[in-house]
Amino acid sequence: MNRVYQPSEDTSTLARALRGYGGESCLELGFGSGAILQALVPRFRMVVGTDILSVAQAAFAKGEVEVVLADRATCFRDMSFDLVTFNPPYLPSENVQDTAVDGGKGGIEVPISFLREALRVVKPKGKIVLLLSDEGDIEGFREFCESEGLVVRQVASAGVFFENLLVFEISRP
Numbered sequence: 001m002n003r004v005y006q007p008s009e010d011t012s013t014l015a016r017a018l019r020g021y022g023g024e025s026c027l028e029l030g031f032g033s034g035a036i037l038q039a040l041v042p043r044f045r046m047v048v049g050t051d052i053l054s055v056a057q058a059a060f061a062k063g064e065v066e067v068v069l070a071d072r073a074t075c076f077r078d079m080s081f082d083l084v085t086f087n088p089p090y091l092p093s094e095n096v097q098d099t100a101v102d103g104g105k106g107g108i109e110v111p112i113s114f115l116r117e118a119l120r121v122v123k124p125k126g127k128i129v130l131l132l133s134d135e136g137d138i139e140g141f142r143e144f145c146e147s148e149g150l151v152v153r154q155v156a157s158a159g160v161f162f163e164n165l166l167v168f169e170i171s172r173p
Helices: 009-020 035-043 109-121 138-147
Strands: 023-029 044-051 066-069 081-086 122-133 151-160 163-171
Touching (some): 009 122, 009 163, 023 035, 023 109, 035 044, 035 081, 081 109, 109 122, 138 151
Parallel strands (some): 023 044, 023 081, 044 066, 081 122
Antiparallel strands (some): 122 163
8 A cells, every 4th residue: 555644743853953964955755644845945946855656745835845656766877866764664563464664573664665765766875764663673773774884873863652763864974
């Protein structure tokens, strides 16, 4: 099932964390409702989002942002963006039944696949900012980043219901 993820506490947590970023170009992988894209418009000259939603679902973009119907960043050249951000499906799940929230067995399989694509399209000095839940294997995510030689820095968090939402900035040394 491909459904639009409705803005929630994770969306607002990521949007708040992104307030300190700006530059020429940014990309959101999996733009969903478009709330994050709209929050980035004032701080970037070019704001782009990708998702696997239908054209009708992507119709929110009224010329302020560019939307591309694509899986992650597969349609972009290497090293194209100053910032890449995403709020991926991150909840642990044995079987991915809801693509809007199920992040794979440890809750990090889908986020890592997004991260791999983000690393390809972010500029060498660029940043990747993403949100995860402590319900997932955060330590496994950090270990993956470290094995890739990446710098991981937690830049925000919020406690909601049964989980803590964690926003990370990923960069190259």
